[in-house]
Amino acid sequence: MLLLDWYRRARRALPWRGETDPYRIWLSEVMLQQTTVAAVGQRYHRFLARFPDLAALAAAPWEEVAAEWAGLGYYARARHLHAAARAMVAAGGFPRDAAGLCALPGIGPYTAAAVAAIAFGEPVVPVDANVERVMARLFGIDRPLPGARRLLAALAQGFMDQPAARAAAGDFAQALFDLGAGLCTPRAPDCAPCPWHDFCIARRSGRAAELPLRQEKRPRSRLFGIHFLLRDAAGRIGVRQRPPAGLFGGMWELPGTPWRAAPWAEAEALAHAPVSAAPWQPAAGEVVHLLTHRELRLRLMVAEAPALPPGLSPLPAAAALPSLMRRLLALAEGEAGSVRSGKRRH
DNA sequence: AAGGCGGGGGT
DNA sequence: ACCCCAGCCTT
Numbered sequence: 001m002l003l004l005d006w007y008r009r010a011r012r013a014l015p016w017r018g019e020t021d022p023y024r025i026w027l028s029e030v031m032l033q034q035t036t037v038a039a040v041g042q043r044y045h046r047f048l049a050r051f052p053d054l055a056a057l058a059a060a061p062w063e064e065v066a067a068e069w070a071g072l073g074y075y076a077r078a079r080h081l082h083a084a085a086r087a088m089v090a091a092g093g094f095p096r097d098a099a100g101l102c103a104l105p106g107i108g109p110y111t112a113a114a115v116a117a118i119a120f121g122e123p124v125v126p127v128d129a130n131v132e133r134v135m136a137r138l139f140g141i142d143r144p145l146p147g148a149r150r151l152l153a154a155l156a157q158g159f160m161d162q163p164a165a166r167a168a169a170g171d172f173a174q175a176l177f178d179l180g181a182g183l184c185t186p187r188a189p190d191c192a193p194c195p196w197h198d199f200c201i202a203r204r205s206g207r208a209a210e211l212p213l214r215q216e217k218r219p220r221s222r223l224f225g226i227h228f229l230l231r232d233a234a235g236r237i238g239v240r241q242r243p244p245a246g247l248f249g250g251m252w253e254l255p256g257t258p259w260r261a262a263p264w265a266e267a268e269a270l271a272h273a274p275v276s277a278a279p280w281q282p283a284a285g286e287v288v289h290l291l292t293h294r295e296l297r298l299r300l301m302v303a304e305a306p307a308l309p310p311g312l313s314p315l316p317a318a319a320a321l322p323s324l325m326r327r328l329l330a331l332a333e334g335e336a337g338s339v340r341s342g343k344r345r346h
Numbered sequence: 347a348a349g350g351c352g353g354g355g356g357t
Numbered sequence: 358a359c360c361c362c363a364g365c366c367t368t
Contacts, residue, residue: 034352036354038354038356039353039354039355071353072353073352073353074352074353075351076351187357218349246351292351293350294350322352323352
């Protein structure tokens with residue numbers, strides 16, 4: 001098969017390539033949900049150093065898992081990963097097929113198929129955005145996503161039903177990923193070296209870069225909040241745990257106002273301060289943090305107190321915070337405010 | 347079927 | 358300033 005030949009020549013060297021331990025395959029797939037390979041980076045090895053196997057992860061308290069996941073985003077993934085590890089230990093180990101995997105929290109059709117194909121050789125295609133893009137172009141599918149999802153999945157599974165692919169299910173799946181990530185890219189596909197160059201309908205009509213079509217997205221709504229950085233006499237920072245579900249569910253945060261559509265006046269926000277008597281001082285600047293469908297605009301008030309009040313815990317390490325909260329902390333260090341999401345300016 | 351849910355890299 | 362990414366869960 002042309003694709004498998006190309007893959008054996010051109011495949012990427014990735015940290016999880018060549019792994020056979022289903023735990024390690026599973027972890028890589030969950031980290032990569034809606035997350036680029038570059039963003040995962042060294043976090044895969046770091047996580048495994050801390051939680052080397054299913055038993056270690058299942059035995060760990062949630063706070064340690066949350067701290068290890070901090071900064072990776074989509075925090076429900078960490079909650080589900082932890083819950084699934086405990087469920088698997090209780091059930092005696094890993095389900096050996098896609099159907100069994102799919103019943104676990106945080107494992108949907110994609111992840112179940114990926115683990116089944118890569119770890120167990122089950123001839124199922126994990127349909128991610130790469131596979132959808134490749135199939136939409138190869139067959140020239142004009143129907144926009146997400147409506148075309150089932151059609152694209154069926155087309156991909158058709159390839160897996162060929163004997164050469166069935167005999168190397170994990171390689172075939174990863175070959176589609178590498179094709180999508182390296183050649184059949186979203187913006188400017190590099191069609192010349194593509195193993196399916198001659199058969200690709202979109203390329204033959206010069207429309208590869210235009211497919212797949214997508215439904216229009218809704219505009220971002222804006223949320224405002226003011227948070228409070230309280231240090232005790234020892235310099236420890238008081239944090240609390242967010243509710244288990246919803247935005248940044250289960251993660252540490254600086255105490256603050258609720259997030260709402262209208263900006264807060266300082267005096268109004270002080271009603272939500274963890275200590276009312278403290279001399280709160282506003283930090284310069286504002287954090288503007290962009291999520292997929294929200295724009296968070298947060299400001300910071302700073303004060304010291306002899307001791308942290310009940311309800312606040314000392315922050316174990318800044319690295320245990322989601323990126324949003326780390327950026328908020330940076331306001332107190334006098335770093336330039338009003339920096340847009342994520343990337344630092346120098 | 348649609349919306350909620352982070353963060354960062356690429357262009 | 359956008360677009361997109363080795364998706365899943367809830368409503």
